[in-house]
Amino acid sequence: MKKLLAFAIAFAAIAGIAAISFFGLDRGSPNRDIKSNMLGKTVFDFELPVYERYQNEYGPSFKLSDYRGKPVILNFWATWCISCLQEAPMLESAWQHYKDKALFVGVQTLEKGKDAAGNDFLSRFSLSFPSLKDLDNNVSIDYGIFGLPETFFIDTEGKLFYKHAGPLTEAIIAAKLDEMLQ
Amino acid sequence: MIALGQLGSAALYLAAALAVYSIIVGTIGAISRDAKLLTSARYSSVAVFLAMTTAIVTMEVALLTSDFSVKYVAAHSRLANPTWVKFVTLWAALEGSVLLWGWILTIYTAILALTAKNNILRPWVLVVMQAVQLFFISMTVIAANPFITLLKAPLDGPGPNPLLQNHWMMAVHPVLLYLGYVGLTVPFAFAMAALITKQPGTEWMTQSRRWTMTGWAFLTAGIVAGGWWSYVVLGWGGYWAWDPVENVSFMPWLAATAFIHSIQVQERRRMLKGWNLALIIMAFSLSILGTFLVRSGIISSVHAFGDGPVGPYLLVFFLVLTITSVSLAILRWDQLKDNASLDSALSRESSYLALNVLLLAMVFTVLLGTTFPLIVEAITNNKVTVGAPFFNAISIPIWLLIFLIMGIGPLLPWRKAKEQTVIKNLGFMLVGGFVATIIAYFMGIKKVYPLLTIAIAAYNVVSLVLLIVGAVRPRALATGKSTGSVFKQYAFENKRRFGSMIVHLGVIIMALGIAGSSAYRVDQQIRINYGESAIFQGYELKAKEQFMERSASKISAGSIIEIWKNGKQVSTLKPRINTFGGNPQTIPTPDIYYTFKHDLFLSVVGEFKVGQSYTAIRAVISPIIAWLWFGSILMILGTIYALSPNKKQIKVKAVQNTTENKKGDEV
Known part of the structure; x- marks a missing residue:
């Protein structure tokens, strides 16, 4: 009898722990993606130098507010960021798809003076949408960047529509662009 | 030249294969009592250790030479970091930590293989140790391989989490904890060997006593080191917040403390056999459960651990471990019955028993509090948090009772x-x-x-x-x-x-x-203009000026504050904000004036800008915290x-x- 009881208690405890653990695994991590305070508000304007290869089209410096009227997808990246490396080819292909609907803009940040590495990054993935240099990291601070990559979907009026932390997928870009353009 | 990533991976595969070999040969040898097979199993334990050492050394070489073709190095190291930070980056993230944990296990197993007494327990102890070790090695191979090679190596990495770079204590604290956790594996292996060989007497605990005590001491040191790190790094002036990550290191410690006391009863009176087995199984499985809870990311914690594929892996291991050991104990139930019974409620053994009950009540409290948000969410879908008030309300009375017994028991x-x-x-x-x-x-x-x-x-x-x-x-x-x-x-x-x-x-x-x-902690936010001073708890805090220090890997900016008492300057504190290159996170870093009577703790709060005319600081007096x-x-x-x-x-x-x-x- 005692044996049965000990057996029952031990296995009930293990089963209980297993049950809540499976629940936890199924649910995944509690959401740590901090919502941006800027959602629905006009985003900070900035003017940043443009990487040389894009200067013909966008000029030596890029001012965000000059591009009102078209949605802007603002992607922050750095050469040391593994997820950015993984994300880059997808961004380029999405850009080819949605060129007419939105402007993609890359911002290299958190690595001052890494122009050579940045150029290498842009060439490696033949990125054809413009990339800017956030030399003193001010723009990433203004936008409250926590980790890289982070991407901001800015609507035609310059208001923040959606912020994405971590690598994007083309499906998310498509869905958010559709929502934004409706 | 062979790439470091490939060398490391090869070493891991070799270690896993050798561990499998050692388990199979050890089991067959133990059953058939074949001395040659057992010797082979013992020496393959040493071989596993050598293979894992190769893996560890390879990783350190990759870190120290900043070989960014190795994914772990690319994701967690940084060129400009000082050498000691590069070195400890090994355990700054999940994959490296698992590697380190596995390596420490192989050290312990190799030592056991070479030095443990040659008796009926030894082959099984080694088999159990190898099984645990195989789990950790295969986890590094399958779910958390740090040696994955990147096709295109980045030129530099972001460096480890800034919070971990901020204090040398971080170099010590995780290693101590792992040494402690692994230390608990040894008595667990002895307990399992005792069950398998039907020898639930005292031999297994006498032989593993040194390991138990050593593991317990490391665990104690690891937990306190974590508290101290929190105190000197996190800028809130406290050392224990009942955060899940802290709790899960505390639970095995409690069970191990109960075990250390309880085994004396078995040594002296041949009693509590079942208890002792249950306690060591609990201590060890709690260390695995705890690792699962925090590493799988299913519980909110201020310690932001990423969720990787290791969660399910750890959970499966926990289940295999507990179900096997409990089943084994049930199978040997008849041998676990005590021959003696308590003679009197007023005896050493009854005081130990009471201590066991109280410590287990603590374990239960901490486990419940830690997993409660998960339980509630599973049942009602509501999100709740369990904070320090719950833990304090329940644990303080239990501790007072434990202290009552601690005084009378030894007498x-x-x-x-x-x-x-x-x-x-x-x-x-x-x-x-x-x-x-x-x-x-x-x-x-x-x-x-x-x-x-x-x-x-x-x-x-x-x-x-x-x-x-x-x-x-x-x-x-x-x-x-x-x-x-x-x-x-x-x-x-x-x-x-x-x-x-x-x-x-x-x-x-x-x-x-x-x-x-x-x-008696006093916690206050004070704003002082540079050149002026403020009075705080008998101290005069004179804000002198701002300072800025730069090194290749970090920038520190803060305030120079002179501490005066009774018209004499006793110290100069420089609370600061550190920024580690490659990461935008700013880390407020307190500075502390230590005395035997109390600590004066200053930390920069709020906005800190160059040229600002004032400094805003958080001042905390913690009486006798040095004790x-x-x-x-x-x-x-x-x-x-x-x-x-x-x-x-x-x-x-x-x-x-x-x-x-x-x-x-x-x-």
Whole structure:
């Protein structure tokens, strides 16, 4: 009898722990993606130098507010960021798809003076949408960047529509662009 | 040239294969009692250790030479970091930590393979150790391989989490914890071997006692080091927040503490066999469960661990581990029955039993509090948090009861105590506690819990004095020697007993430190213009100027604040904000003026801009917080003292050494 009881208690405890653990695994991590305070508000304007290869089209410096009227997808990246490396080819292909609907803009940040590495990054993935240099990291601070990559979907009026932390997928870009353009 | 990533991966695969080999050969050898197979299994344990050492060394080489083709290095290291940071980056993230954990396991297993007593337990101990080890090695191979090679290596990495780079303590704390967790694996393996071989006597625990104590001491040191790191790094002036990550290291510690005490009952009275097995199974499986809870990311914690594929892996291991060991215990149920029973409620063994119950109540409280948000969410879909108030409300009374038993337990003889002696001793202790409380009350301590803590501390100090007097006085009277020399002899000849007294004294001092620093903490935000000063708790804080220090890997900016007391400058503090290149996160880093009476803790808060005319700081006075660290050091020293070989053993070893030397000379 005692044996049965000990057996029952031990296995009930293990089963209980297993049950809540499976629940936890199924649910995944509690959401740590901090919502941006800027959602629905006009985003900070900035003017940043443009990487040389894009200067013909966008000029030596890029001012965000000059591009009102078209949605802007603002992607922050750095050469040391593994997820950015993984994300880059997808961004380029999405850009080819949605060129007419939105402007993609890359911002290299958190690595001052890494122009050579940045150029290498842009060439490696033949990125054809413009990339800017956030030399003193001010723009990433203004936008409250926590980790890289982070991407901001800015609507035609310059208001923040959606912020994405971590690598994007083309499906998310498509869905958010559709929502934004409706 | 072979890439480091490939070399490391190869070493891991080799280690896994050798571990599998060692398990199979060891099991067959143990069943068929084939000495050759067993020897082969033992030496393959050493081979696993060598393979894992190759993996570890490879990773360190990759980190120190900043080989960013190795994914782990690319994701967690950085060119500009100082060498020590690069070195400790090995355990700054999940994959490396698992690798380190596995490596430490292989060290312990190799030592066991070479030094454990040759008896019926040894083959099974090694098989169990190898099985645990195989789990960790295969986890690095399958779910958390740090040696994945990147096709396109980045030119630089982001560096480890800035919070981890901020203090050298971070180099020590995780290693201590792993040494502790792994230390618990050894008695667990011995317990399993005892069950498998139907030898649930005392042999397994006597043989693993040193390992248990060592593991416990490392775990203690690891937990306290974590608290100290939190105190000096996190800028909130506290050391324990009942965060899940802290809780999960505390649970195995509690179970192990119960185990250390409880095994003495089995050694002396051949009782509590089942209890002891349950306790060590619990201690070890709690360490795995805890690792699962925090590493899978299913519980919110201030410690942001990423969720990787290791969660399900750890959970499966926890289930296999607990189900196997509990089933094994049920299978051997008849051998686990105690032959003796409690003779009296007033005996050493009953006090240990009470201690077991209380410590398990603590384990249950912490486990429930930690997983409660998950339970509630599973049932009602509501999100709740369980904070410090819950844990404090339940654990403080339990701790006070534990301290009551801690005082009286060691004074009780085995089997049955004479009531008169107990009453006399208790009388001394209660008077001691009462007198201390009165004195404390008139010295201005009016809060209930601190007063109770002081009472119980004094009660325990009297108990320690009674223990020593009780041991020393009769001998002094009998031999006519001076009390001092008898005391010295007693302390030297009874290292285990005397060591435990030192540990208990450490616990008492720690308890006082915790009570004082939490109940009488003053926490205030102050704004001081540069060139002016503010008064805080008897100190004059003179804000001098801003400063900025740059190094290749970090930028520190902060305020220089002179600390004056009674018209004399006693210290200069430089609370600051650190920014580690490659990461935008700013880390407020406090600066602390340590004294025996209290710590003055300053941390920069709010906005800090160059050229700002004022500084906003958080000032915290924590009374007798230094006692906490001091007490924990005593606990470790006491354990070391208890484990240190006594005279006879040293002599035997010395003789061995000289014979070995002679042999060497002849060659």
